[in-house]
Each structure stands twice: as C-alpha cells, then as structure tokens.
Amino acid sequence: MTVPNIDEKFISTFADATKETLAVQCAYKVKYGKPFLRGKGKAIVPAIIGVIGISSPSFSGSISVAFTEKIFLELMGNMLGEPFAEITEELEDGVGELINIIFGVVKKTLSQIGYQFHRAIPSVIRGNNISVHSVSTKPVIIIPFFSETSPDTFQIEIVFE
Amino acid sequence: MFSKSTRILVVDDMKTMRRIIKNTLTGLGMTEIMEAEDGSEAWDKIEGVLKEQNPFKLIISDWTMPKVTGLELLKKVRAHHIMGKVPFLLVTAEAEVEQVKEAIAAGVSGYITKPFPPTSLVEKLEAIATKYAMK
Numbered sequence: 001m002t003v004p005n006i007d008e009k010f011i012s013t014f015a016d017a018t019k020e021t022l023a024v025q026c027a028y029k030v031k032y033g034k035p036f037l038r039g040k041g042k043a044i045v046p047a048i049i050g051v052i053g054i055s056s057p058s059f060s061g062s063i064s065v066a067f068t069e070k071i072f073l074e075l076m077g078n079m080l081g082e083p084f085a086e087i088t089e090e091l092e093d094g095v096g097e098l099i100n101i102i103f104g105v106v107k108k109t110l111s112q113i114g115y116q117f118h119r120a121i122p123s124v125i126r127g128n129n130i131s132v133h134s135v136s137t138k139p140v141i142i143i144p145f146f147s148e149t150s151p152d153t154f155q156i157e158i159v160f161e
Numbered sequence: 162m163f164s165k166s167t168r169i170l171v172v173d174d175m176k177t178m179r180r181i182i183k184n185t186l187t188g189l190g191m192t193e194i195m196e197a198e199d200g201s202e203a204w205d206k207i208e209g210v211l212k213e214q215n216p217f218k219l220i221i222s223d224w225t226m227p228k229v230t231g232l233e234l235l236k237k238v239r240a241h242h243i244m245g246k247v248p249f250l251l252v253t254a255e256a257e258v259e260q261v262k263e264a265i266a267a268g269v270s271g272y273i274t275k276p277f278p279p280t281s282l283v284e285k286l287e288a289i290a291t292k293y294a295m296k
Contacts, residue, residue, distance in 0.1 A: 101275045108257060
C-alpha cells in the first residue's frame with residue numbers, strides 16, 4: 001500500500017479542532033497521540049461513527065470520528081446535560097453534529113491560510129464491531145485520542161481517495 | 162433577560178443542536194419554545210403563529226441548512242411588516258469574516274459560533290435582550 005503524501009497542517013488542524021470541540025461543547029478534555037497507518041497501531045472497536053466526505057486541493061477523501069459506546073454516551077450526556085444508558089436513534093444525530101462542528105472549526109482555521117473545502121452532509125454508521133474502512137484497500141490514517149481523566153479512547157480515521 | 166413566556170423559534174436541521182439550545186432555554190425557565198428543521202419549515206411556523214396573533218419574539222437559527230438557509234430566513238423575516246424587528250440570533254459553525262459582514266448587513270441581532278458552552282448562549286441572549294430592551 002502506498003502511503004499518501006500527508007498534509008501535516010491539515011491533519012493537526014483536524015486533531016486540534018476535535019480537541020477544542022469536545023472541550024467546549026461537551027466539557028470533555030482529551031489529548032491526541034501520534035497518527036499511524038491502519039494495522040500499524042492499536043485501534044478501537046467503535047460502536048458509532050460519524051463520516052464526512054471532503055474534497056479540496058490538499059485532500060480528497062473522508063474523515064470519520066469513531067467512538068466506543070461508553071465514551072459516546074459520556075460525551076452526549078455532557079453535551080445535552082442528562083445521562084444516557086444506550087445509543088438511541090435520537091442520539092445518533094449527535095455524532096453528525098459533532099463532526100459538523102469539528103469541520104466548521106477546521107474550515108475556519110484553514111481558510112485563513114488559503115485552504116478551500118467542499119464537503120458532503122455527514123452520515124452516521126452504528127453497530128457492534130464496526131469499522132468504516134475495514135474492507136477498504138485505500139490507506140487509512142488513524143489519530144488516537146485519549147481522555148485526560150479516564151482510560152477511554154476514541155479515534156479519527158482519515159481515508160484518502 | 163426575556164420573559165419566561167417569550168415565544169421562541171429554534172431552527173436547526175440537526176436535532177441534537179436544537180436540543181442543546183432548547184435545554185439551555187428551558188434551564189432559564191422559558192416555556193414557549195417551538196422547533197423547525199430548516200428555514201422553510203420555520204417560515205411556515207412563523208406564518209402559523211402570526212395567524213394566532215401570537216408571533217415569535219425571538220428566533221434562534223442555524224446558518225447552514227437545506228432548502229432555506231438561516232441567512233435567507235433572516236432576510237425574509239427582516240422584510241416582513243410584522244416580524245421585521247424580531248430579535249434574530251444566528252448560530253454558525255463556519256463564521257468567516259465575510260459571512261459575519263453579510264449577516265450584519267442583513268440585520269442579524271447577534272451570532273454565536275459553534276462550538277459553544279451553554280453559558281455563551283445565555284450571554285448572547287442577555288446581550289440581545291438588553292439591546293432590544295426586553296427586560
């Protein structure tokens with residue numbers, strides 16, 4: 001598999017935007033680790049994934065935010081101000097809104113230095129033991145995220161078209 | 162701040178964001194909150210309550226929505242002979258300088274950029290209430 005040329009500014013902006021979004025909207029502090037190619041590091045088994053397609057001169061592909069059920073319920077609980085015991089249909093919308101907000105922060109940051117983007121409406125994938133890109137032969141970069149207060153983790157998956 | 166019986170319309174295509182805003186408003190004691198999924202449905206609701214002689218006194222709308230956007234809705238509201246001066250708060254995830262200028266030119270009362278904590282929304286509402294002397 002050919003490793004794509006990675007625009008490091010693009011990737012770090014996405015990671016920073018995720019960190020900011022969760023801190024402000026969900027009162028949830030996280031830090032992120034070094035990105036790795038799928039299969040070359042420890043990835044989570046997500047229960048819900050928000051996916052957004054992006055095309056720009058610097059990147060074309062999709063970006064996903066993938067959560068385990070535990071961390072997603074905690075984020076939604078903080079964001080909506082009430083506890084949740086399971087991922088309901090109504091809560092699924094929340095992962096779409098999170099990736100919308102993250103993308104908005106990225107777009108605002110990168111447009112200031114000349115980047116331009118087009119994006120699709122986010123979609124949500126839910127289930128047990130899912131991975132959007134598990135059957136893809138395209139390169140997938142994973143950015144691992146860690147809670148600052150618990151052992152919980154989640155990840156961003158970047159797929160190059 | 163707005164009175165607890167102020168009739169408010171919350172417009173966003175994402176259910177979660179409507180819920181976040183609604184939870185903040187109900188936390189302030191507001192009870193007359195209606196929702197719409199986009200600018201088109203919002204306009205239908207605006208016209209509906211006008212017929213009841215009980216118009217919305219505050220509109221909180223997302224910018225990016227299918228069919229009719231928040232900016233288009235704002236322009237339509239501002240052009241209406243009864244609704245023209247109603248406080249209108251825009252919520253946006255992509256606030257760029259040009260966008261902000263466009264919203265101000267269209268007569269927006271205030272805007273808030275996602276992500277935002279509930280306290281920021283309350284502060285924006287307080288500022289708008291003061292501006293419109295609706296205490």
